[in-house]
Structure formats: C-alpha cells, structure tokens
Amino acid sequence: MVLIRREVPGDQRAIAAVHDAAFPCAEGTPAAETVLVDALRTAGDTIAALSLVAERDGQIVGHVLASRAHLDTLPCVGLAPLGVLPSHQRRGVGSALMHAVLAAADALDVPAAVLLGDPAYYRRFGFQPAGPRGVLPQDPGWAEHLQIRTLNRWDGRARGVFRYAPAFAAL
Numbered sequence: 174m175v176l177i178r179r180e181v182p183g184d185q186r187a188i189a190a191v192h193d194a195a196f197p198c199a200e201g202t203p204a205a206e207t208v209l210v211d212a213l214r215t216a217g218d219t220i221a222a223l224s225l226v227a228e229r230d231g232q233i234v235g236h237v238l239a240s241r242a243h244l245d246t247l248p249c250v251g252l253a254p255l256g257v258l259p260s261h262q263r264r265g266v267g268s269a270l271m272h273a274v275l276a277a278a279d280a281l282d283v284p285a286a287v288l289l290g291d292p293a294y295y296r297r298f299g300f301q302p303a304g305p306r307g308v309l310p311q312d313p314g315w316a317e318h319l320q321i322r323t324l325n326r327w328d329g330r331a332r333g334v335f336r337y338a339p340a341f342a343a344l
C-alpha cells in the first residue's frame with residue numbers, strides 16, 4: 174500500500190535519498206535535485222503544503238515538490254523535482270504523487286503548475302506545451318520541454334516568461 178502525505182519534520186534525509194537514487198549523481202555526491210531542494214528550502218521558496226512524499230510500508234519511496242514561481246507577474250508554481258526510488262518505479266507511485274500535488278495546488282487556488290520534462294510522460298496529467306499558450310521559457314533552449322497544467326483559477330489571459338524560483342539558476 175502506498176500513502177501520499179505531506180512532508181513532515183524528519184523526512185528530509187529520506188527525501189534526499191530518493192532524489193540521490195532517482196537522478197544521476199557521482200558516488201558520495203548529492204544529486205543536483207537534492208541540492209535544489211535544499212536551496213529552495215533555505216530561500217523559503219518551497220510551499221509546505223506542496224511537498225509530498227509517497228510512503229510504502231513506512232519507507233519514503235517518492236517525493237514531489239512545488240516551489241514559488243511566476244508567469245510574468247502572476248504567482249504560480251514550478252514542479253520539480255519528482256523522483257521515485259528506482260526499486261519502486263513503474264508501480265504508479267510517480268503518477269500518484271503528480272495527481273496529488275496538482276489537486277493540492279488547485280485547492281490552494283494556484284492558477285497553474287509549470288515544469289520542464291518529457292511531454293510524452295506529462296501529457297497524461299493534463300500538461301500541455303507552454304509555447305502555444307504564450308508561456309515562454311527563460312532559456313529559449315527549454316522551449317520544447319516547458320509544459321503548463323492550468324488549474325481552476327487560470328483565467329486564460331496570462332502570457333509571458335515563466336520564471337522558477339532563483340535557486341533553479343544553479344541547476
């Protein structure tokens with residue numbers, strides 16, 4: 174059984190272990206995503222209600238984080254990272270985390286969630302290419318991978334450059 178719940182104090186180490194295992198990193202060095210999570214926390218740009226873990230038999234096997242971001246001047250969220258322990262992948266954990274974080278963001282009246290990722294994977298969660306909606310990446314090289322999931326508060330008018338929290342600049 175997998176439970177999705179909010180991160181609580183004491184989870185940080187297990188969350189780091191998830192990302193270090195899910196993403197490439199040199200032996201003994203944290204993954205860039207682990208460093209990113211720490212930097213976002215330090216900067217106060219994480220959203221506590223949108224840091225979710227997946228727990229199986231008491232072990233944290235996955236994590237997703239949303240952080241403060243802007244689409245032009247409109248506050249929204251950037252989703253990253255999403256990671257699942259390799260030994261627990263392809264069993265629906267990543268999907269459960271993504272559905273949960275989108276629903277939680279909607280409940281917080283966030284207008285949209287944006288991420289960089291493989292459109293083939295994220296399409297199933299309602300993400301669409303950002304470009305045709307007039308949502309542009311900070312780095313033109315990201316264009317193909319920038320995707321937006323609009324939520325209930327989206328009024329359809331926002332356009333412009335999407336900016337992650339500053340901690341992403343170090344990625």
Ligand SMILES: CC(C)(COP(=O)(O)OP(=O)(O)OC[C@H]1O[C@@H](n2cnc3c(N)ncnc32)[C@H](O)[C@@H]1OP(=O)(O)O)[C@@H](O)C(=O)NCCC(=O)NCCS
Pocket residue numbers: 195196253254255256257258261262263264265266267268269290291293294
């Ligand atoms: C991407 C990730 C979070 C998915 O988690 P998961 O628990 O394995 O996902 P689910 O079991 O819910 O879904 C698995 C499905 O996603 C697909 N999938 C996973 N990664 C994919 C990718 N990059 N592109 C396309 N499809 C992908 C699988 O093929 C599988 O599809 P299928 O069920 O049709 O065969 C996980 O594989 C992971 O941690 N990967 C390494 C880190 C990463 O790349 N994170 C995403 C970028 S931030």
